[in-house]
Amino acid sequence: MELSRRHLLTTALGFAALPNAGLANTPKLVGWDDLIPPGVPYSEIIGEGEIDMVRDTWLPEFDENATKLNPVLDGAYIKMPGYVLPIDMSTAGVTSFIMVPYVGACVHVPPPPANQLVFVDSEKPWPIDQLWDPVWVTGIMKHELQSTTLAHIGYAMTAEKIEVYEW
Template sequence: MALAAATFLPGRAFADSFREIAWPDLIPRGVPYGEIIGPGQMDVMNDTWVPEFDENASKVNTRRDGQPVKLPGYIIPFDIGADGVTSFMLVLYVGACIHTPPPPPNQLVFVTTRTPWPSESMWDPVWVSGRLQARAMTTQIADVGYQIGAERIEIYEWQ
């Protein structure tokens, strides 16, 4: 019986080691929550909307840098193989970056995973657990303020 209890402990410890956060937690304290869809202009050559954010849009919460977090969101796939999605942008609402202009960089997270996420579940809301890195990058869709190497991805269950 003691062996069985010990077997389940690491999984429980794993689940408890990630702090659940929300999207506003990615914005530094004291920085106003900017417009999610701000003004901008059309880049006719590339057929994309180029948003114009204020100076707060790229400010990231460095207090969260390196922390193990659990964040909900939606998947915008980047790399899809036969086994599923291995890199994606985690966004806070359905259609972000695809049907609407991208949110500001401090509201976008680029995620990589060793275990592909099944493509048939790609449009479901998910929880992503991993170590958050306040590291900017530019993708073909948008500028991103954070990155996570996912240790766990699971369907988000509404409660």
């Protein structure tokens, strides 16, 4: 069997494209610091605030930097760790939640700034018995400033995959 130059070239180009095809489906690993735009230090997101002596809590004052979002993440396919703060829950599990950077955020302490919170929707419910476990969430990140009764939120994701975070 004799192969033409065109056939060889087409085959070689096809194989050369294969490694890049796998990269398109690999999520970018993102940490909480990555949600803050480059050049904005965390110390400039939260102001002095005040202490509520009656409730023994600190009430932070956020400035305009708290709603500044990292432009690189809008539309990015990412994977990031966090904790689940349930919003929509049934006996099947949690289908909407706020992903927070630490346990108790928004419930036991004042909420983090908007650019440190991610609203997550998932078709597959996350088990109720695993609410205290840290998770990895994989999906497309979007800029979506929104307010809930718990906090102002800067980012949103539709979870393609949620899994237990392992150290």
